[in-house]
Amino acid sequence: xxxxxxxxxxxxxxxxxxxxxxxxxxxxxxxxxxKDAPGLKPEAxxxxxxxxxxxxxxxxxxxxxxxxxxxxxxxxxTVEAAGAAGGAAVRQAVLAVASGWVETALVVGVEKxxxxxxxxxxxxxxxxxxxxxESVQGVTPTxxxxxxxxxxxxxxxxxxxxxxxxxxxxxxxxxxxxxxMFHNTLTADSFVKAGMVAEPVNxxxxxxxxxxxxxxxxxxxxxxxRVAASxxxxxxxxxxxxxxxLNLRAAHLATHKAYQQAGVGAEQMNVFELHDGFTxxxxxxxxxxxxxxxxxxxxxxxxxIGLSGQIPVSTFGGLKARGNPGGATGVYQIxxxxxxxxxxxxxxxxxxAQWGMAQCLGGAGATAVTHILSKx
Amino acid sequence: MExxxxxxxxxxxxxxxxxxxxxxxxxxxxxxxxxxxxxGEAKTxxxxxxxxxxxxxxxxxxxxxxxxxxxxxxxxxxxxxxGPLVTAQLTDVDNGKAEIGMPVEMVTRxxxxxxxxxxxxxxxxFRPQLAVSV
Numbered sequence: 001x002x003x004x005x006x007x008x009x010x011x012x013x014x015x016x017x018x019x020x021x022x023x024x025x026x027x028x029x030x031x032x033x034x035k036d037a038p039g040l041k042p043e044a045x046x047x048x049x050x051x052x053x054x055x056x057x058x059x060x061x062x063x064x065x066x067x068x069x070x071x072x073x074x075x076x077x078t079v080e081a082a083g084a085a086g087g088a089a090v091r092q093a094v095l096a097v098a099s100g101w102v103e104t105a106l107v108v109g110v111e112k113x114x115x116x117x118x119x120x121x122x123x124x125x126x127x128x129x130x131x132x133x134e135s136v137q138g139v140t141p142t143x144x145x146x147x148x149x150x151x152x153x154x155x156x157x158x159x160x161x162x163x164x165x166x167x168x169x170x171x172x173x174x175x176x177x178x179x180x181m182f183h184n185t186l187t188a189d190s191f192v193k194a195g196m197v198a199e200p201v202n203x204x205x206x207x208x209x210x211x212x213x214x215x216x217x218x219x220x221x222x223x224x225x226r227v228a229a230s231x232x233x234x235x236x237x238x239x240x241x242x243x244x245x246l247n248l249r250a251a252h253l254a255t256h257k258a259y260q261q262a263g264v265g266a267e268q269m270n271v272f273e274l275h276d277g278f279t280x281x282x283x284x285x286x287x288x289x290x291x292x293x294x295x296x297x298x299x300x301x302x303x304x305i306g307l308s309g310q311i312p313v314s315t316f317g318g319l320k321a322r323g324n325p326g327g328a329t330g331v332y333q334i335x336x337x338x339x340x341x342x343x344x345x346x347x348x349x350x351x352x353a354q355w356g357m358a359q360c361l362g363g364a365g366a367t368a369v370t371h372i373l374s375k376x
Numbered sequence: 377m378e379x380x381x382x383x384x385x386x387x388x389x390x391x392x393x394x395x396x397x398x399x400x401x402x403x404x405x406x407x408x409x410x411x412x413x414x415x416g417e418a419k420t421x422x423x424x425x426x427x428x429x430x431x432x433x434x435x436x437x438x439x440x441x442x443x444x445x446x447x448x449x450x451x452x453x454x455x456x457x458x459g460p461l462v463t464a465q466l467t468d469v470d471n472g473k474a475e476i477g478m479p480v481e482m483v484t485r486x487x488x489x490x491x492x493x494x495x496x497x498x499x500x501x502f503r504p505q506l507a508v509s510v
Contacts, residue, residue, distance in 0.1 A: 119440055119441040123440035126440050136487055136499065138465060138487070139436075139463055142438065147463075150433060150434060150476070195437075198435065198451075200434070236412075238463065241461070
């Protein structure tokens, strides 16, 4: 297989873009990525999206965005895998270029969350779970995370305050990221006092859903950042069908496949952009990726995940504070790792970063996509 | 209205009818015709007792469309006596009063409604086991 590189990237500020439509968000991110890689002409477009059909009454995004981005005629398709859609779209672009059928692939992750508000949006996000056996019971993504978190706290004797470090770190990093949704400091004290969304998940435990778009140009032309591994795996869609609720099996499989492809392990990683849509997912992701023993992922939040810590996570704010634009999130995660390896992290730079990993989760971990990037 | 979507699940929703695998004898709910334990074909119906215990639970304050009328409500993962886990709302228990390990039993209740004139969807919920029913 030939070597694959990230040649260009573009990300929009995450937030409530009332004045900007789904297609405009996508086009703006694409233009930023094209500007970052002058001379490259994409032959294929992969769109990562989760909810446009339900929230914007718009499917068929491949053809739509290719047209509005001025690329009428090129191959284009939407990739959907709930919150892992962006990561899955990047993987499709990597496969396309690796195959030799495509020289330059463009990926855009885009999500327009704010065209609907309230219970309608919650019902749409709940469709990432099993509609016949979970969602029909009024179960939301937050409720699924809460069911896992409650059991985690019960089995490992962990308190709510022990998860605070994940959200506090995310807010601290978002503060210096102009593209982040939140720029306020969060203290551990406010974390434990926040209002409940689905006990024990509270307002400061869960990531805000928001609009956003991010784009990447991927090709075999050498650039500063190489894609050292790209792997994907699945688990049961319904959480109750898992033999072990506290093992993110898809994340474990995808990460270990990726380590094998790249020929490195957890100990080489300088940056880990994990899925911190809920703090318990951050803890379980660290365990699944081999940074902590089972039941010990939460301990890393007590001082090991900062920009100069043992394993920096959510270095630009993560889902929690950069914001969670659904199907775009995975592309943000991968773009942020690329920025770290280019040394373009600004105030958020992890010094001397050579290897970075991005792990995207869909639903309650039913899909996991892991990319390992290295500094070329 | 999605009538057929709910109608075809009536046996599972009202009677907790799942399957038993003829190869490895594991009990399966919901039915899926392919055993998740041994991957063999499993089409033999099996009716669950409806008894089990709370494995985990949460109270939902931010409900999706169709469920706003009953917010807040408690949702649990129930470990059925026969083995499988199911996700279901708890009923006849105050929010916040559930506990991991609490014995529960299945009852039939209204799950959701689609506006004033829409369809009502019924199905299983679980309540604390009554002493008389033991």
